[in-house]
Amino acid sequence: MDNVILHVDMDAFFASVEQRDNPDLKGKPVIVGGISERGVVSTCSYEARRYGIHSAMPMFMAREKCPNGIFVSGRYGKYAKVSQEIFEIFNEVTPLVEPVSIDEGFLDLSQGKMKDGIEAARYIKNRVFKEVGLTLSIGISYNVCYIL
Numbered sequence: 001m002d003n004v005i006l007h008v009d010m011d012a013f014f015a016s017v018e019q020r021d022n023p024d025l026k027g028k029p030v031i032v033g034g035i036s037e038r039g040v041v042s043t044c045s046y047e048a049r050r051y052g053i054h055s056a057m058p059m060f061m062a063r064e065k066c067p068n069g070i071f072v073s074g075r076y077g078k079y080a081k082v083s084q085e086i087f088e089i090f091n092e093v094t095p096l097v098e099p100v101s102i103d104e105g106f107l108d109l110s111q112g113k114m115k116d117g118i119e120a121a122r123y124i125k126n127r128v129f130k131e132v133g134l135t136l137s138i139g140i141s142y143n144v145c146y147i148l
């Protein structure tokens with residue numbers, strides 16, 4: 001039997017939390033990270049990515065590329081709390097959750113309540129959006145288990 005595996009990853013996680021909590025930031029280039037000149041970009045919104053900004057870029061470079069960007073020092077305690085809420089939903093879908101980072105993980109559906117990858121992915125996207133107010137992307141694949 002093949003195990004269906006989901007890879008779930010929040011969209012621009014830190015920047016999306018900031019946009020969710022402050023509607024003035026919606027639709028704007030939001031850059032989260034160390035805001036001093038020696039800091040680096042942790043996450044940026046999709047609007048900021050259009051300026052060529054990406055994670056791990058030195059903050060001074062991000063400021064050059066997007067002088068009108070909104071630079072936010074991260075609220076990491078808040079992101080950890082939101083992460084907990086998201087993983088609670090993942091854990092309801094299957095007990096086999098392997099976190100990769102604060103906003104990303106693998107879900108093995110073999111012991112879950114939903115076996116169908118697309119059904120589980122839709123369910124997760126809907127619940128996270130309704131209950132947490134954020135979007136995520138999900139990749140679906142499988143592991144082939146051979147018994148030798």
Ligand SMILES: [Mg+2]
Nearest residue numbers: 009010012103
């Ligand atoms: Mg992510």
